[in-house]
Amino acid sequence: MIEALRLFAAFVRVAVHREVAYRANLVAQTVQSVVGLGTALGGLAVVFAHTATLAGWPPSELVALVGVFQMVGGAIGFAIQPAMQRLMEEVRTGALDFTLLQPADSQVLVSVREVSVYRLTDVALGAALLGAALARLGARLGPGRIAAFTLALAAGGAVVYAVWLALATCAFWWVRVDNVLVIFETLYDAGRWPVSIYPGWLRGALTFLIPVALATSVPVEALTGALRGRTLALAAVVAAAALVLSRLLWRAGLRAYSGASG
Amino acid sequence: MASRRDAPAGPAPVVVASGLTRLYAVSEREAGLAAALRSVLRRSVRQVRAVDGVTFEVGPGEIVGFLGPNGAGKTTTLKMLAGLLHPTEGRAEVLGHAPAERRPEFLRQITLVTGQRSQLQWDIPAADSFELHRAVYRIPPARYRRILADLDAMLDLGPLLGKPVRNLSLGERMKCEVAAALLHEPRVLFLDEPTLGLDVVAQRRIRSFLADYNRRTGATILLTSHYMADVQALCRRVIVIHHGRLLFDGLLEALAGRLLPHKVIVVQPSDPAADLRPYGEVTERAPGEVTLRVPRAAAPAVAARILAEVAVDDVSILDPPIEDVVEQIFSAGRAPESGAGLRP
Amino acid sequence: MKEGGRLAQGPGTVPLAGAARSLWDVYRAEFRTSVAVQMQYRAAQLIWLLGTVLGPVVYLAVWSAVAAASGGTVGGYDRHTFAAYYLTLMLVNQVTFTWIMYEFQGRIREGSFTPLILRPVHPIHGDVADNLAHKALTLAVLLPTAAALAVAFRPAFRGLPPLDALLLLPSLVLAFVLRFAVEWTLALAAFWTVRTSALNGLYEGVLLFLSGQVAPLPLLPQPLRALADVLPFRFMVAFPVSLAVGRPLPAAAVLGLSAQALWAAAAVAALLVVWRAAVRRYAAVGG
Numbered sequence: 001m002i003e004a005l006r007l008f009a010a011f012v013r014v015a016v017h018r019e020v021a022y023r024a025n026l027v028a029q030t031v032q033s034v035v036g037l038g039t040a041l042g043g044l045a046v047v048f049a050h051t052a053t054l055a056g057w058p059p060s061e062l063v064a065l066v067g068v069f070q071m072v073g074g075a076i077g078f079a080i081q082p083a084m085q086r087l088m089e090e091v092r093t094g095a096l097d098f099t100l101l102q103p104a105d106s107q108v109l110v111s112v113r114e115v116s117v118y119r120l121t122d123v124a125l126g127a128a129l130l131g132a133a134l135a136r137l138g139a140r141l142g143p144g145r146i147a148a149f150t151l152a153l154a155a156g157g158a159v160v161y162a163v164w165l166a167l168a169t170c171a172f173w174w175v176r177v178d179n180v181l182v183i184f185e186t187l188y189d190a191g192r193w194p195v196s197i198y199p200g201w202l203r204g205a206l207t208f209l210i211p212v213a214l215a216t217s218v219p220v221e222a223l224t225g226a227l228r229g230r231t232l233a234l235a236a237v238v239a240a241a242a243l244v245l246s247r248l249l250w251r252a253g254l255r256a257y258s259g260a261s262g
Numbered sequence: 263m264a265s266r267r268d269a270p271a272g273p274a275p276v277v278v279a280s281g282l283t284r285l286y287a288v289s290e291r292e293a294g295l296a297a298a299l300r301s302v303l304r305r306s307v308r309q310v311r312a313v314d315g316v317t318f319e320v321g322p323g324e325i326v327g328f329l330g331p332n333g334a335g336k337t338t339t340l341k342m343l344a345g346l347l348h349p350t351e352g353r354a355e356v357l358g359h360a361p362a363e364r365r366p367e368f369l370r371q372i373t374l375v376t377g378q379r380s381q382l383q384w385d386i387p388a389a390d391s392f393e394l395h396r397a398v399y400r401i402p403p404a405r406y407r408r409i410l411a412d413l414d415a416m417l418d419l420g421p422l423l424g425k426p427v428r429n430l431s432l433g434e435r436m437k438c439e440v441a442a443a444l445l446h447e448p449r450v451l452f453l454d455e456p457t458l459g460l461d462v463v464a465q466r467r468i469r470s471f472l473a474d475y476n477r478r479t480g481a482t483i484l485l486t487s488h489y490m491a492d493v494q495a496l497c498r499r500v501i502v503i504h505h506g507r508l509l510f511d512g513l514l515e516a517l518a519g520r521l522l523p524h525k526v527i528v529v530q531p532s533d534p535a536a537d538l539r540p541y542g543e544v545t546e547r548a549p550g551e552v553t554l555r556v557p558r559a560a561a562p563a564v565a566a567r568i569l570a571e572v573a574v575d576d577v578s579i580l581d582p583p584i585e586d587v588v589e590q591i592f593s594a595g596r597a598p599e600s601g602a603g604l605r606p
Numbered sequence: 607m608k609e610g611g612r613l614a615q616g617p618g619t620v621p622l623a624g625a626a627r628s629l630w631d632v633y634r635a636e637f638r639t640s641v642a643v644q645m646q647y648r649a650a651q652l653i654w655l656l657g658t659v660l661g662p663v664v665y666l667a668v669w670s671a672v673a674a675a676s677g678g679t680v681g682g683y684d685r686h687t688f689a690a691y692y693l694t695l696m697l698v699n700q701v702t703f704t705w706i707m708y709e710f711q712g713r714i715r716e717g718s719f720t721p722l723i724l725r726p727v728h729p730i731h732g733d734v735a736d737n738l739a740h741k742a743l744t745l746a747v748l749l750p751t752a753a754a755l756a757v758a759f760r761p762a763f764r765g766l767p768p769l770d771a772l773l774l775l776p777s778l779v780l781a782f783v784l785r786f787a788v789e790w791t792l793a794l795a796a797f798w799t800v801r802t803s804a805l806n807g808l809y810e811g812v813l814l815f816l817s818g819q820v821a822p823l824p825l826l827p828q829p830l831r832a833l834a835d836v837l838p839f840r841f842m843v844a845f846p847v848s849l850a851v852g853r854p855l856p857a858a859a860v861l862g863l864s865a866q867a868l869w870a871a872a873a874v875a876a877l878l879v880v881w882r883a884a885v886r887r888y889a890a891v892g893g
Contacts (some may be wrong), residue, residue, distance in 0.1 A: 010397035014390045022803055031804035039811045042830075043668075043820050050680045051672045097346050098381035101374055102398045103366035110397070154826040179650040187656040190664050197671040199758060202663065251334065258348050259284070 007104060008112040018111075019117045029118035033074075033125050040066040040192050055197045056117065060136040062194070065220045067130030071194040072156065072215045074122025076188075080161055081181070082114040084168035088178055091171040096257070107250045137224065148222040148232055155232075155239035156215030162242035163210060165250060172253035184210055191216035214238065275319035276450060276482045277343060280350035284313040284338050284506075309538070312338040314506035315352065320484065322449075325476055327497035327514070328486040335506040336486040340452045344374050355452055371400060375440055378459030382427045388438040389423040391535040394444060399446040406445070413441045418473050433464030440468060444475065453485040457492055464587065469495045490581050525561035526580045527554045532573040541568055633725050636735035644743055655744055658700050659751055665820060666692040681825050683854045691822055693761050695750055698846045699819070700741065700748055701778055702785045706733055707806045710793035715800065723888065730790055730877075737786070743823035763851065770849050773859050777846045780866045785842040787873035790887065797884040818844025838869040 019025065044066065048059050081223070087110045090096040099113075100106055134141060167180045187210045190198070195206050195213035206213045214235055221227040287307045313335040320326050328336040341347040341507060342354050345361030345368070354361050359368035382391045398407050414420055417437045427435060440456065453472070457465040471495055476483055487493055493500060495513065500517055502510035510517060526545075529538060529552045541564050542554035556564045561579050568577055642652060669688045673680045683691070691826050713719045722729040758882060766774070792809060796802050814820055816839035823844050834840050845862055 007397060009393060014394055017390060018386045028801040028804040032807040033812045035804075035807045039814060042811075042815060042853055046815075046821050046826060046830070047668060047672055049674045050825065053675055054668070055671045055675070067412075093379065095379050095381070097341075097374065097379070099375075100346060101344060101369055101372070103369035104398050106364075113394070135573065140628075179653045181648075182650075182653050183656060186460065186660055192661060193664060198664075199667065201758075202667070258346055258351070259286075260704045 003104065004108045004112060007108065011113045012115055012117070015115045015117050025119050026121070030121050033070075033121040036073075036122070037066070037070055037125050037129065040069065043192075050055055055194050057194050061220060061224050062135050064130055064133035064137070064223060065194065065216060066192055067126045067128075067133055067222050068153070069216050070126030070129065071123050072126075072153075072160070072191075073188065074119050074124075074126055075157065076160060076164070077116055077119035077122060079112070079115050080164050082116045083111050084116045084164050084181065085178070086110075086173040087168050088181075091257070100254070100258075106167070106254065107247065111161070134223070141223070145225060148227060149219050152219040152222040152227065152232055152235055153215070155235040156211075156219055158239040159211045159214050159235075159242045162239075162246035165246045169246070169249050169253040172256045190214050211242075213240070268408050273322055276324075276357060277318075277320035277324050277577060278355040279319075279339070279343065279352070280317050280355075282313055282316040282336065282349050283311065284335075284342060285346060285350045286310045286312050299498050302487060305600065309505050313349075313503075314504075316503065316508045317352075317428065318501055318508065320482055322482055323476065323480045324499060325473075325483040325485065325497050327493035327500040328484065328503060329493065329500050330486075330503040334503045336503055337454055338506075339503065340374070340454050340484060340486065344452045345369070346374075348351035367579070369446055370446060372448055372452065373443040373446070374451045374452045374456065375443045375456050377436070377455035377460075380427070380439060382435070383443055384428045384437055387424050387426055388419075388430075390440065391427070391438075392423070392442060395442055395445050401446055409445055409447060410441075413444060416474060417441055417467075433460050433467075436460055436464065436468060436510055440471065447479065449479075449481055451481055451483045451485075453483060453487075455486055455488060457487060457489055465491065466495075472496060523558055524555045524582055525558050526582045527556055527561060527565055527568070528552075528580060529568060529572070530575040530577070530578075531553065532575055536572055538572065539567070543602065623879070629727075629731065632731055633735050638730045638737050640736040640739035641743065642739055647660070651740065651744055652747065655747055655751070658703070658706040658744075659696060659755070661753065661819065662692040662696040662699070669821065681822075683822065683825070684762075685748045686760055687851070689756075689759035689761035690763050691847060693755055693759070694847045694850045695819065695843060696755075697748070697752060698778065698781065698843050698850075702781045702842055704733075704737055704789045705736075706786075706788055706789050707793040707802065707809070710731075710796040711802055719888075723885065728881075730786075733790065734786065766850065769856050770859060773863055774846060774849050777849055777863055779867060780863070780870045781842050781846050784838060784866065784870040784873050787870065788838070788842075788875045791873065791880050794880050794884045797887050811846050813839055813842070814828075816840060818847060823848075838873070841866040841869050 039249055041063070044059065047054060048062075052058070054062060087096070090099065096110075099109055102109060103216060164181070164184065167184065187206060190206055191212040195203055195217045196219070198206065203213075218227065218231070218235055222232060288310050316335070316339060330336050330341065337346065342349050343356055343361055345356075345364045348362045357371055359365055360473060361368065361372075374480060382388055390411070395401075396403075401409070417440070419437060419441055422430060422434050422438055425523060427438065427515070430438065436456070443451070451472075456472075457468055460468065469492060472483065472485075476496075483496070485492065485496060498514055499512065500510070500514050501508060502517070527542065530550055531538065531552065536552075538552050538554060542556035544552060545555050548551035554564075565577055565579055568574065668687055669680065669683070669692075670685045670762055673683065674690065713722075719729075722732070729781055737777055789809075792805065793802075795805055815826070816834040816837055818834075818840060820826075823831060826834060834844075841862075845866060849859060849862075
C-alpha cells in the first residue's frame with residue numbers, strides 16, 4: 001500500500017510537471033467542470049420547483065449527493081480512467097511488455113501510472129459543494145456519521161476501481177474493449193440522482209452490476225443518517241470482495257497474456 | 263573485464279535454456295457464414311510450435327546473436343527468457359531465477375529493448391520517463407545521477423532529454439530508449455532488433471555503445487537483429503534458429519564462411535532489356551532493377567565489369583539479408599549441425 | 607481550395623437535375639460505406655445506444671418520483687404521460703442527434719480533414735450519410751428496446767389527430783436539419799482552437815435544458831422557460847415530441863412548424879458562412 005502511494009506520488013509529480021505547460025487545458029477543464037455542476041444543480045432547481053422532496057430526499061441532501069457525484073466522478077477521471085485506458089492501449093500495442101518487466105507489482109503499477117491532473121477541478125468543486133450542503137445539514141453531523149461517510153466513500157471508491165480494473169482486464173481476452181468503458185460512464189451519470197427513484201431492474205444494475213450507487217447514494221445516506229449499519233457493513237464486505245475478485249481476474253488476465261496454463 | 267566463454271572452466275552460466283518449447287494456439291475458421299456459425303459451437307484450434315526444444319547456455323559477459331528468418335522463434339525465445347511468456351515445455355533460467363515468476367529481484371537485473379516498440383512515453387520528455395524509471399526501480403539519487411552522467415557521456419543525450427519523445431527522430435529516440443533500459447544497470451540485456459529502421463550512423467553508434475557497455479560492466483547480452491553488421495560487430499557467438507529449432511550454436515567465424523559466401527549486386531540498367539546473366543546468377547528481376555548473386559571475393563571485379571560494359575543508372579553491392587542466407591543454408595530439412603566451440 | 611464543394615457553388619454551374627442526381631449517387635455510396643464500416647463496430651454501436659436509452663429513462667424516473675410526491679400529477683403530467691413524453695423524446699433524440707462535434711476534434715488533430723476538403727463534394731454530405739447509416743442500423747435495436755420500455759413504463763399515448771400526424775414528419779426532418787446544421791457549424795470551431803471540449807460541454811448543457819430533455823418545457827421555471835421559447839433548441843427535440851404527445855392547437859402547430867423552418871434556414875445559412883471562413887482559415891494556417 002505504501003509502495004503504491006510512493007509510486008503514485010512519483011507519477012503524479014511527472015504528470016503535474018507535464019501539465020503545467022498547458023494552462024489552457026486548466027481553463028477548458030474548469031469550464032467543463034462548472035458546466036457539469038451547473039447542469040446538475042439546474043436539474044435540481046427544476047425538480048424542486050415542483051416538489052419539496054424527491055423520494056424522501058430534501059434539497060440539501062440532493063445537493064450533497066451532487067457534490068459527492070462530482071467528487072467521485074472527478075477522482076475516477078483523475079486517476080482510474082486514464083490508467084485503465086492506457087492499460088488497454090498497451091495490451092493492444094504490446095507495450096505492456098515493458099510494464100510487466102518492471103520490478104513492482106504489476107497491478108499496482110498499471111493502476112497508478114497515468115493521471116489527468118486537471119480533473120482534480122471536479123474533485124475540488126464537488127468537495128466545495130458537499131461542504132456547503134453539509135453546512136446546511138449542520139448540527140446533526142456527529143463524528144459517527146463522518147466516519148460512516150468516510151468508510152462508505154472508501155468502500156464505494158474501491159468497488160468502482162475494481163469494476164474498472166475488471167472491465168479493462170477484459171482486454172487480455174478481447175483486445176478491443178475501449179467501448180466497454182463507455183458503459184460505466186453512461187451508467188455513472190445515473191448516479192447523480194438517488195438510486196431509489198429508479199425502477200427495480202435499473203436499481204439492481206446500479207447496485208450490483210455496475211455499482212455506481214455504492215459510490216454516490218450510499219455515502220450520502222451515511223451522512224444524513226439514513227444508512228443502516230447493516231448496509232454499511234455490507235458495502236464494506238462487497239468492496240473487499242470486489243478487490244479480491246479484481247485481483248484474481250488480473251492474475252488470470254496476466255496468465256492469459258503470458259500463456260501460462262492454469 | 264568479464265570472463266569470456268572461451269575462458270577455461272568458465273563460471274556458472276547466466277542464461278540457461280533447456281528444451282525450451284512454446285506452443286501457440288491458433289484458432290482457424292474457414293470463410294463464410296456457415297463456417298462462422300459452426301465455429302461458435304466448435305472452434306478448431308491448431309497448435310503452432312513457435313519454439314521447439316531449444317537448448318543452450320550463455321556465460322557471464324557473453325554477447326550472443328540470435329539469427330533466423332522472421333517468425334523463426336527468436337523473439338519468442340527472448341520473451342520467454344525475459345519472463346513475458348511462460349514456456350509450454352522445458353525450462354528457462356536467468357540469473358538463477360525462473361523468469362516467468364517475474365520476481366522483483368530478477369526484474370531489477372534485466373532489461374528488454376525492442377526496436378519496434380517504445381517504453382518511453384510519447385508525450386513527455388525522456389527525462390521525465392527516466393525519473394519514473396528511477397522511482398519504479400528505486401535507484402538511489404546519487405547513483406542515478408552518476409549513471410545518467412555516464413550514459414550521457416557515451417550517448418550524448420544532453421540535448422535530447424528535455425524534448426517530448428514524439429519530437430525526436432528515430433535515431434535520437436532509440437538512444438533514449440537504450441539509455442532508459444540501462445538506468446538500473448541490468449546484468450542481462452535482451453535486445454530485440456535494437457537498430458531496426460535506424461540509419462547507418464545511428465546503427466554504428468548504438469552498436470559501439472553496446473560493445474562499450476559490455477566491456478565496462480561485464481553485462482551479458484542476447485541480441486536479435488536483421489542486420490548482419492550488428493551481429494558481426496558485436497557477437498563472437500551466434501545461435502541460429504529456424505522454424506523454432508536451434509540449428510547452429512557456435513562461433514560466428516565458423517558460420518561466416520557458410521553464411522556469407524555471396525554478395526548481392528543490385529543493378530539498375532538504363533536499358534530494361536539488358537541481359538545481365540553473364541555476370542552472375544540472377545535472383546530477382548523487378549522493373550528497372552536486377553539482382554545478381556556473385557561469389558564474395560569476385561564482387562568488386564564483377565561490379566567494375568558491369569559499370570564498364572553495361573549502361574546503368576546505379577549499381578550497389580550489398581550483403582545478402584540474413585533471412586535469405588539462413589533460409590538458403592538451412593532449408594530443405596538439413597539436419598541441425600553444431601559448429602566448433604559449441605558449449606558442452 | 608477556395609470553394610468547399612458543391613454546396614458552396616452558385617447555381618447554374620451544373621444543371622440542377624444533374625447536380626441532384628450526382629449528389630444522390632454520393633449519398634448512396636457514402637451510405638453504403640458507412641454501413642459497412644459501422645457493421646465492423648457493432649458492439650460499439652450497441653454501447654452508444656445505452657446512452658441514448660438511459661438518459662430519458664433517468665429523467666422519466668425523476669419525474670415519476672416527483673409526480674408520486676405531489677399526489678400523482680405535476681403540471682398536468684402523471685407517470686404515464688411522462689412515460690409517453692420521454693419514450694417519444696428518446697426516439698426523436700435518436701433521429702436528430704449527431705456526434706459531429708467530437709468527430710471534428712479528432713479530424714483536425716489527426717489531419718484527416720485535408721482529403722475531405724479536397725474532394726469536389728461538400729464534406730457535410732458524407733457526414734449526413736454517415737449519421738443516417740448509424741441511425742438506420744441502430745433502429746433495429748432501438749425500436750424493440752422502446753417497446754420493452756413501453757411495457758415497463760406503460761405510457762399513455764393519445765390517438766394522433768391527422769393534422770399532427772401530417773406535420774410530424776416534416777417537423778422531424780426540420781429538427782434533423784436544424785440540429786445537424788447548428789452542431790456542424792459549432793464543430794467548425796475546431797479550426798480555430800484545439801480545445802473545443804469546453805464549448806461542446808457548454809452546448810450540451812444548454813441543449814439538455816432548452817430542448818426539453820431535463821423536463822417538458824412547460825415545467826421549466828420561469829427565466830429558463832422564456833429562454834427556451836425564444837431560442838432554437840426546442841425545435842431540435844421538444845417541438846416534434848410535443849406534436850406527437852401534446853395537444854397543440856392546429857394554429858400553434860403550423861406556427862411552430864414555420865418557426866422551425868425559419869430557424870433551420872438560418873442555421874444552414876450560418877453554416878455556409880462559417881464554413882467559408884473555416885476553409886479560408888485552413889488555407890491560411892495550413893492545417
